[in-house]
Amino acid sequence: MAFLELEKLTKSFGSHNAVDGLTLGVEKGEFVALLGPSGCGKTTTLQMIAGFVEPTSGAIRLGGKDLLAMKPAKRGLGIVFQSYALFPHMTVAENVGFGLEMQGVAAAERRTRVGETLELVGLGAFTTRFPRQMSGGQQQRVALARALVIRPQVLLLDEPLSNLDAKLREGMQIELRQIQRTVGTTTILVTHDQAEAMALSDRIVVMNQGKAEQIGPPHEAYERPATPFVANFLGKTNLVNGATVRPERISFSTVGLAGTVRTRIFQGNHWLYQVETGSGLVTVIRQNTGEAMPGEGDGVHLAWEGRA
Amino acid sequence: MKAAPYLLCLPALVLFAGVVIVPLGMTVLLSFHDWGQYKGIEPVFILKNWQEVLGDSYFHEMFARTFRIAFFVTLLAAVFGAPEAYILNRMRSPWRGIFLLVILGPLLISVVARTLGWALLFGGNSGLVNKALMGMGLISAPLPFMFTETGIVIALAHVLMPYMVLAVWASLQRLDPQIENAAVALGAGPFTVLRRIVLPQVMPGILSGAVIVFALAASAFATPAIIGGRRLKVASTLAFDEFLNTLNWPLGAAVAMLLLAALVAIIWGTNRLVERRYAQVFA
Numbered sequence: 001m002a003f004l005e006l007e008k009l010t011k012s013f014g015s016h017n018a019v020d021g022l023t024l025g026v027e028k029g030e031f032v033a034l035l036g037p038s039g040c041g042k043t044t045t046l047q048m049i050a051g052f053v054e055p056t057s058g059a060i061r062l063g064g065k066d067l068l069a070m071k072p073a074k075r076g077l078g079i080v081f082q083s084y085a086l087f088p089h090m091t092v093a094e095n096v097g098f099g100l101e102m103q104g105v106a107a108a109e110r111r112t113r114v115g116e117t118l119e120l121v122g123l124g125a126f127t128t129r130f131p132r133q134m135s136g137g138q139q140q141r142v143a144l145a146r147a148l149v150i151r152p153q154v155l156l157l158d159e160p161l162s163n164l165d166a167k168l169r170e171g172m173q174i175e176l177r178q179i180q181r182t183v184g185t186t187t188i189l190v191t192h193d194q195a196e197a198m199a200l201s202d203r204i205v206v207m208n209q210g211k212a213e214q215i216g217p218p219h220e221a222y223e224r225p226a227t228p229f230v231a232n233f234l235g236k237t238n239l240v241n242g243a244t245v246r247p248e249r250i251s252f253s254t255v256g257l258a259g260t261v262r263t264r265i266f267q268g269n270h271w272l273y274q275v276e277t278g279s280g281l282v283t284v285i286r287q288n289t290g291e292a293m294p295g296e297g298d299g300v301h302l303a304w305e306g307r308a
Numbered sequence: 309m310k311a312a313p314y315l316l317c318l319p320a321l322v323l324f325a326g327v328v329i330v331p332l333g334m335t336v337l338l339s340f341h342d343w344g345q346y347k348g349i350e351p352v353f354i355l356k357n358w359q360e361v362l363g364d365s366y367f368h369e370m371f372a373r374t375f376r377i378a379f380f381v382t383l384l385a386a387v388f389g390a391p392e393a394y395i396l397n398r399m400r401s402p403w404r405g406i407f408l409l410v411i412l413g414p415l416l417i418s419v420v421a422r423t424l425g426w427a428l429l430f431g432g433n434s435g436l437v438n439k440a441l442m443g444m445g446l447i448s449a450p451l452p453f454m455f456t457e458t459g460i461v462i463a464l465a466h467v468l469m470p471y472m473v474l475a476v477w478a479s480l481q482r483l484d485p486q487i488e489n490a491a492v493a494l495g496a497g498p499f500t501v502l503r504r505i506v507l508p509q510v511m512p513g514i515l516s517g518a519v520i521v522f523a524l525a526a527s528a529f530a531t532p533a534i535i536g537g538r539r540l541k542v543a544s545t546l547a548f549d550e551f552l553n554t555l556n557w558p559l560g561a562a563v564a565m566l567l568l569a570a571l572v573a574i575i576w577g578t579n580r581l582v583e584r585r586y587a588q589v590f591a
Contacts, residue, residue, distance in 0.1 A: 052489055072492050079493045085486035089508040098504075102495035150494065 001064065003028040003186055004049075004154055009058035011044050011210075018044045020210035021058070026154075026188065031180055033189040033197035036207035037233070042190045045207075046156055049188065050079055062153060073102075078147030078185070082159040084139045086131040092118070092142050093127035099150040117149040120179060137168045144176070148183060155180070155187040161196060173199050194234050198222065206230045238282050247272075247285040249304045252294060256303035257282070264296050275300060339561035349557055357562035367563070374542040374567070377460055378526035384465035385521045389472030390514050394506070396473065397480040415470050423534045426463040430454045430535070455537040464531050468524050472517040479513025480506075515582050519575050526571055543567040 002025030011019040019041040026032050034042040047053040049060060051072030060067040067075060087095050093114050100110045118124050121141040131139055140160060147155055160176070161169045177200055180187050191197050197204045198218035206213045206221060206229070214226040225231035231244050238245045240257070248270075259277035266272075271293055273284040282302060286293065294300050339357050342350040361367045396407055414422055429436045430453035438450040453459035483506070491505045529544040536542065541549070543563055550560030 050489070050493060052492075072489075073495050073497060075493070076495070077493060079490065081486045081490060083484050083486050085484055085490040087487060087491070087505060089511075098491070098496075099494035102500070146490075146494070 002026055003030075003063060004188075005059070005061040006045070006049075007059040007061070009045065009048060009060065010056045011041070011048060011053060012056045017210045019048070019055075022207075022210070022212055024205060024212065024215065026186060028186055029184045030203065031177075031187045031189065031201045033191060033201035033204045034207055035191055035194060035197040035204050035233070037192060040207040041210040042192075042207050043158060046158055046188065046190045049154070050077060050156055051075055076150065076153055078150060078152030078155045080140075080143045080147050080155070080157045080160045082162060084131075084143040084163075086139055086142055086146070088131055090130075091127065092123065092129050092131070092134075095131065095142055096146045096149050099146065103150065113149055114145075117145045120148070120182070121145045122175075136164055137172060140164065140172060144179070148179075148185065152185060155185045157187065157189040159191055160189070162191070162193070169196070176200060198234070206233060208233075236283055236285070240277075240279050240282060243306070245304050247283040248287075250282065250284045250302050251286070251304065252284075253301045253303035256301040258299070258301055261294050261296050261298050261300060264293070275302060277302065335561045336565055338558055339565050341558040343556045343558045348555075357559045360559065361562045361566055370541055370546055371543060371566070371570070373457065373540075374526055374544075375570070377457055377464065377532070377542060378522050380457075380461045381464045381468060381525040382518045382522045384461060385469050385472040386514055386518055388465070389469050389517065390476045390510065392469070393473045393476035393480055394502075394510075397477060411473050412470050414467070419467055419528075419530045420534070422467055423463055423531045426459070426466070426531075427454065427534055430459050430463075454535065455540055457536075457540070459535045460532050460540070460542075463535050464525050464528055467528075467531055468521045471520045471524065472514075475517030475520065476510055476513045479510045483509055512582055512586050515578065519578050523571050523575060527567060 004026040006022055006024040009019055009022045009024075010017060022041070022045060024032075034045060036042050044053055048055045049067070051067075051070070055068065062075075087098065090098070093111075096114045096117060097110050100113060105113070114127070115124065118127060121144055123138060123141050123145065126134065126138065126142075131142065134142070140163075144160070157176075161172050164172060173196060180200075189197065189200055201218060203216060204218050204221055205215045208229050214221050214230045221230060222234050225234060225244070228244070231237045236247050238247060238250070257277050257279065259275040259282065262274045262276045262281070264271060264273055266288075268288065270288055271286045273286070273294075275282045275284055284302065338349075340353050340355070342352050342354050342356060344350070392411065396404060396411070399407060430438075435450075435453065437453060438447075441447045442450065451458075453462070487509075488501055488505060491501045496504065526542075527544055528542075529548065532540070532542045533545050533548075536545065544567065547560045547563040547567070550556045550563060554560075
């Protein structure tokens with residue numbers, strides 16, 4: 001039996017099922033990402049676990065206990081909100097210490113644990129700042145510290161990195177992964193960013209219209225997508241003569257599918273090609289190795305594994 | 309030098325000076341003029357009026373009453389208006405609009421009409437309010453509401469409540485709803501969320517509402533005039549009487565200017581306090 005179990009979880013708004021019979025088991029210490037486009041039901045699922053939305057039917061169990069019977073305030077989950085939802089009138093230390101205060105932890109121990117957790121997220125020197133005086137990335141860390149300091153059974157992350165710029169997001173991804181490994185908290189991440197989901201999680205749940213299309217390790221879902229939706233959502237795909245091929249698996253060759261380069265875009269570490277062929281437009285991604293590459297208008301042949 | 313911006317401001321500036329600054333300046337001058345029963349207003353420069361207003365215990369009592377009433381009206385408006393705004397903010401779409409209209413509706417009716425309504429409710433021993441209170445067994449004998457400070461405070465609090473509700477509501481709308489969820493997830497009960505999370509965030513709204521309500525209550529005329537009657541005077545009704553009954557315009561001007569100065573000082577002080585206290589917390 002898994003640590004956190006969602007069983008046939010359903011949430012209906014009128015006749016529309018936002019979440020439709022979702023069943024998922026999360027092991028202790030595991031990092032699972034709920035991935036999908038907006039409106040796929042991933043955030044509703046997270047809110048049902050947190051207790052802010054009541055399921056229409058189904059069950060949620062944590063460590064064998066019925067979570068739905070507990071009030072949100074009693075569930076002891078750590079949540080990082082998309083907007084961070086920091087308390088603007090409290091200092092960083094007061095923000096992080098709030099959960100411990102609610103648990104009745106004594107002031108001295110509270111100070112120690114707040115200090116430790118802020119060190120963990122690299123904000124040891126910021127205890128007396130107010131959230132308004134910090135950057136987005138720093139606020140994000142405070143939100144993470146506030147969720148972790150109560151030693152939650154499960155950490156819920158709701159699009160935690162979507163408000164950061166691209167460069168900062170990448171750095172925070174690595175850091176988030178390391179912190180999660182260090183503390184070993186079971187974590188559920190909700191995101192619409194497939195790169196983020198694949199970078200962070202042990203398993204991803206690709207959701208579409210309230211249902212799980214595929215549940216599995218990121219690499220497996222990418223290499224062996226269960227449905228065309230999963231294939232399309234996890235990166236670019238080509239549909240050539242009924243078979244799906246990833247663009248980075250196609251190489252230029254002397255034999256194979258003949259075509260003409262329509263556009264060529266340089267993206268630093270790789271080239272992105274659109275090649276006009278007899279079976280339609282094919283996207284090709286080639287690593288930039290410094291060698292000369294075919295230009296626009298050139299005739300090329302495309303080859304990939306599984307096709308002679 | 310670029311003159312255009314100043315020239316463009318000029319018409320508004322002239323209008324402002326014409327309708328605000330000039331009359332105000334004339335009122336200040338007026339307060340230094342002399343007045344006598346038979347000689348009328350004499351354009352001389354004397355401190356008699358100010359000495360009278362600042363030295364006579366009758367005026368002390370009257371100003372104390374004015375600010376006491378304003379204080380309790382503000383308190384009452386905050387105690388009822390802030391929760392009212394909170395409830396309003398949590399209502400769903402059709403009800404929110406309906407109740408907003410209910411709250412703001414009184415602003416569309418003349419203050420005089422509303423106050424006369426209160427006078428009817430308060431009136432005498434058989435007034436509706438006393439009947440209701442006695443009917444519920446809360447009091448055994450009728451309470452005096454007419455011609456008392458209690459009556460003025462209640463009626464003014466009702467008249468000015470919408471300003472408090474609007475001010476608090478505006479600050480509630482800036483609140484991130486997730487913040488309450490965050491507090492709940494960290495184990496806070498509903499009351500703790502209100503006291504520790506919501507209240508401190510709407511405090512600037514309550515304070516700015518309080519400044520408006522206090523200023524309007526301290527300078528209110530119709531309600532104290534109707535509920536307070538001829539004898540229970542506040543600064544504005546006294547200034548009115550000096551101007552129109554006694555015809556002692558200079559003394560009335562001194563009373564009016566003192567009220568204005570006291571209000572400006574109080575509002576300015578409160579603003580400074582709010583700005584200093586909340587500058588780093590709220591942008």
